[in-house]
Structure formats: structure tokens, C-alpha cells
Amino acid sequence: MAQSYQDLLATAREHVREVQVSDLAARHAAGEAPLVIDIREQSEWDEGHIPGAIHIPRSFLESRIAGVAARDREIILSCASGQRSLLGGTTLQEMGYENVSSLAGGFSRWKQSGHHYDVPRTLTPDQRARFSRHLLIPEVGEEGQLKLLNSRVLMIGAGALGSPAAYYLAAAGVGTIGIVDDDVVDVSNLQRQIIHTTERVGMNKGESAKLAIEALNPGVQVHVHPVRVSRENVIELMSDYDIVLDGTDNFPTRYLLNDASLMTRTPLMHASILRFEGHASVFLPYEGPCYRCLFPEPPPPELAPSCGEAGVLGVLPGLMGNIQATEAIKVLLGIGDPLVGRLLIYDALEMGFTELKIRRDPGCPACGARAELEFRDYDAWCAGIGRHPVQPIPA
Amino acid sequence: MSKVRIPPVLRQATDGARELTIEGATVGEVLEALYEAHPGVRGQLVTPEGELHKFVNLYVNDEDARLMSWLDTELGDRDTLLILPAMAGGAP
Numbered sequence: 402m403a404q405s406y407q408d409l410l411a412t413a414r415e416h417v418r419e420v421q422v423s424d425l426a427a428r429h430a431a432g433e434a435p436l437v438i439d440i441r442e443q444s445e446w447d448e449g450h451i452p453g454a455i456h457i458p459r460s461f462l463e464s465r466i467a468g469v470a471a472r473d474r475e476i477i478l479s480c481a482s483g484q485r486s487l488l489g490g491t492t493l494q495e496m497g498y499e500n501v502s503s504l505a506g507g508f509s510r511w512k513q514s515g516h517h518y519d520v521p522r523t524l525t526p527d528q529r530a531r532f533s534r535h536l537l538i539p540e541v542g543e544e545g546q547l548k549l550l551n552s553r554v555l556m557i558g559a560g561a562l563g564s565p566a567a568y569y570l571a572a573a574g575v576g577t578i579g580i581v582d583d584d585v586v587d588v589s590n591l592q593r594q595i596i597h598t599t600e601r602v603g604m605n606k607g608e609s610a611k612l613a614i615e616a617l618n619p620g621v622q623v624h625v626h627p628v629r630v631s632r633e634n635v636i637e638l639m640s641d642y643d644i645v646l647d648g649t650d651n652f653p654t655r656y657l658l659n660d661a662s663l664m665t666r667t668p669l670m671h672a673s674i675l676r677f678e679g680h681a682s683v684f685l686p687y688e689g690p691c692y693r694c695l696f697p698e699p700p701p702p703e704l705a706p707s708c709g710e711a712g713v714l715g716v717l718p719g720l721m722g723n724i725q726a727t728e729a730i731k732v733l734l735g736i737g738d739p740l741v742g743r744l745l746i747y748d749a750l751e752m753g754f755t756e757l758k759i760r761r762d763p764g765c766p767a768c769g770a771r772a773e774l775e776f777r778d779y780d781a782w783c784a785g786i787g788r789h790p791v792q793p794i795p796a
Numbered sequence: 797m798s799k800v801r802i803p804p805v806l807r808q809a810t811d812g813a814r815e816l817t818i819e820g821a822t823v824g825e826v827l828e829a830l831y832e833a834h835p836g837v838r839g840q841l842v843t844p845e846g847e848l849h850k851f852v853n854l855y856v857n858d859e860d861a862r863l864m865s866w867l868d869t870e871l872g873d874r875d876t877l878l879i880l881p882a883m884a885g886g887a888p
Contacts, residue, residue, distance in 0.1 A: 696882040700851040
């Protein structure tokens with residue numbers, strides 16, 4: 402006679418013993434680790450499971466059980482509510498497994514009873530599709546992609562360097578991007594600051610970048626800090642992030658960021674640009690040289706024109722910002738050889754790259770052994786107060 | 797004689813030249829010859845007391861000249877002297 406689902410369950414209950422959640426929890430608490438086999442589907446397992454449980458989806462139970470347990474071993478089957486596990490128990494009994502029981506109420510009751518459960522760190526199907534080209538690279542893979550998704554990068558400036566860097570970091574799946582910029586988009590920015598648009602002229606650059614990032618990858622958390630980075634806020638800002646990317650346009654801020662990166666031990670991705678030339682390096686606090694090992698003193702303003710004064714080729718920061726983003730991803734993943742102890746100089750007119758060695762200076766006033774690092778008045782210092790003047794170039 | 801690479805901020809003083817070939821057996825001699833040929837450079841790199849400004853880095857090929865013999869570092873025909881002041885730009 403044909404049996405209904407209810408009939409099947411009733412028959413199973415007669416043969417398969419049921420274990421209560423409280424009993425299993427008590428055995429866990431006593432340090433026992435009975436074999437729990439969770440027979441739910443992959444998506445159910447991914448949402449959480451009993452610690453120590455082994456996952457065999459119901460459809461693979463018969464074919465895989467032999468690889469997991471001998472016939473005399475105690476097995477507790479678990480599913481969502483305790484029904485599939487009853488039916489699975491009868492199948493295992495038919496296969497000769499004598500000591501099989503079913504967890505009454507299943508994972509739902511386990512979770513409702515407030516017991517601890519594990520949520521495996523895995524990519525969602527959407528993330529798997531989006532980052533499929535990363536998953537194919539052994540150096541990134543699922544583990545690396547999960548690292549990026551859990552990473553936090555602070556961008557100081559959403560200008561020429563920040564635009565390409567923020568775009569690519571967002572595309573790569575960096576989970577949280579903070580953007581510090583108190584400036585608004587100007588039409589003269591659009592020759593190189595590609596994260597902004599003509600429509601968004603007048604908008605805060607952080608807000609404008611947030612719109613672009615969310616359109617590209619809605620999975621990124623973007624925190625906009627519409628302030629100017631200063632001695633007062635830099636430590637608090639940096640402490641919240643794994644890596645900081647220097648996309649600033651002036652020496653006082655560059656030296657401030659260097660000192661704060663040392664104080665908070667936050668790796669600093671450096672780049673600067675002028676006309677046809679770009680510099681890039683990575684400053685890993687106390688592991689490699691810092692910005693002040695390279696440039697102990699800022700040049701006077703006459704010798705340090707900004708791009709606003711001297712101009713810059715629009716595509717140049719595209720390359721330099723992407724070097725910063727590349728190095729950020731490498732440092733976050735712990736792969737390759739980052740630009741530590743090296744200054745990369747790019748000359749766009751020659752299409753030439755030069756690399757200089759930078760050594761850690763034992764007497765560095767910022768990171769040296771005897772350095773007493775504290776914030777200074779960077780504006781006055783960079784304005785050259787108290788230093789020799791530079792003579793003007795004769796016309 | 798060696799090649800001297802001129803950073804963007806000094807090119808106004810070298811009539812736009814990005815690279816010059818200059819006579820001299822040491823870093824100091826090459827710099828003196830550079831000042832002779834392009835007097836504007838001296839005022840940019842040297843203090844009134846005749847010392848190089850602290851913000852000026854000199855590299856012989858890829859090595860910091862301070863870690864070599866600084867101005868006494870010898871230069872051969874195949875060496876490049878690179879003058880490197882810091883650049884601020886990020887383009888606001």
C-alpha cells in the first residue's frame with residue numbers, strides 16, 4: 402500500500418531514536434564530540450551549522466557515508482527541523498548502521514535554544530560570479546577574495562590619485578572604503594579625476610566618489626568623511642582602517658600622514674605626481690623606510706609647486722593611482738614584493754621607469770631608534786620658516 | 797663625464813633639458829659644472845653658505861649618494877647622477 406509522507410515519518414520514528422537538542426548540547430559542554438552529520442542543502446549549511454558537524458547533503462548520504470563513519474560508530478543526523486534526518490536515519494539503518502539517531506527539531510531548534518553555531522566564511526553566488534577572475538588566480542582565490550571583502554582601506558583624497566585607486570579597489574571587492582575629502586568637484590578636476598562627472602560639479606568629492614563606487618559594486622561599504630585630515634582627527638580616522646592611501650596634494654598633509662601611519666602602524670601607499678612625472682612607494686611602518694627617511698625635510702614652496710600651479714598630464718595619475726591600488730591589494734593579501742624600500746619614478750615623456758633604493762635611516766626623526774615622534778606644526782615647517790631661502794631662478 | 801637627470805622643478809633652470817651630459821670625475825665636480833652651465837640651478841640646490849639644501853637627494857644610479865661618499869663619490873661614463881627633490885603633487 403502506498404504510504405504518505407506522514408506515514409513514512411511515523412514509521413521512521415518507530416525505528417530511529419531521537420536525540421534532544423539539550424542532550425547534545427550537554428554532551429558538547431562535557432567535552433564529548435559525538436559525530437553529527439548535517440544533511441541539509443549547501444545553502445542551508447552556509448547560513449550556519451552546529452560546531453563540529455560534518456556536512457553531507459541528503460542526496461549524497463548513501464554514497465558518502467562510508468568515507469565518514471564505520472557501521473558501529475554513533476551517528477547523530479541533523480537537518481533543519483528533524484524530519485529529513487529521521488528518513489535519512491532509516492536509510493542508514495538499512496545500510497547496516499546500527500547506532501543512528503536523529504536530532505529532534507534539527508538546527509532550527511539548536512539555534513532557537515541559543516546554542517553557539519558556526520557560520521562558514523564563504524562567497525555568495527553573486528560574489529563568486531563577480532570575482533570569478535580573481536578566484537582563478539591561485540595567489541588570490543576564495544581565501545584571498547574573502548580577505549579583500551573583509552579589508553578596510555582609507556583614501557586620503559578623492560582627487561587625481563584617489564579616483565582610479567578607489568575605482569579599482571571597489572571593483573576588486575575591498576569591503577570597506579573610507580574617503581576623506583573636504584573639497585567639492587570642480588570642472589577643472591574632470592581632466593583627470595575620473596570618478597567624478599560633469600553632473601556632479603559642486604558636490605563633495607567623497608559623496609561623488611561614493612555614487613560611482615556604488616554604481617560599480619554595491620557590495621562596498623563607503624564611508625565619506627567630508628573633512629580635512631588634521632592632527633586632531635588623523636589618528637581616529639586611521640585606527641579604523643587596515644591600509645591608508647595617500648592621494649594628497651601638499652607636503653604638510655604628506656608628512657602628517659607619514660607620522661600618523663607610524664603612530665598607528667598603518668601601511669601607507671604613497672604616490673605623487675607633477676606634469677609628466679610620478680613617484681610611488683610603500684611605507685610599511687618600522688619594517689621599511691618611511692617618507693622622512695626618503696625626504697627628511699620638505700623643499701620650500703618655490704621648489705614644490707602643486708599640480709594646480711605647474712600642471713599635470715591627465716592620464717598620469719591614472720597610472721600612479723593604480724600602482725597605489727595594486728600595492729594596497731598586495732599588502733592586504735600578503736603576496737608578491739611590494740614597493741617597500743624602493744622609489745619608483747615614472748617619466749611619461751620617455752615612457753621610462755627608474756627605481757631607486759631607499760634605506761631605513763637609523764637616525765630618522767620619525768621612525769629611527771631614538772625618534773620621539775609627535776605631531777608638529779606641519780604648515781609652518783613646510784612653509785620653510787627658519788630655513789635657508791632658495792634663490793629665485795634668474796629670468 | 798656622466799649623465800645628469802634633471803627633475804621637473806629644475807627644468808626651468810636648464811632650459812627645459814631633462815637629461816644633460818656633464819664633465820666631472822665626482823658628484824661634486826659634476827654639480828659645479830652643472831652650475832657653470834646653468835647658473836639658475838645653484839640657487840635652487842645650494843644654501844648661501846655653499847652647502848646643498850637638506851631637501852635635495854642625490855642618487856648615483858639607484859643608490860643614495862649619502863650612503864656612498866656624497867659629493868666625493870666617483871662618477872664614470874656609464875653612471876647617472878639623479879637629482880631628486882620631493883614632489884608634493886596629487887592634483888587637487
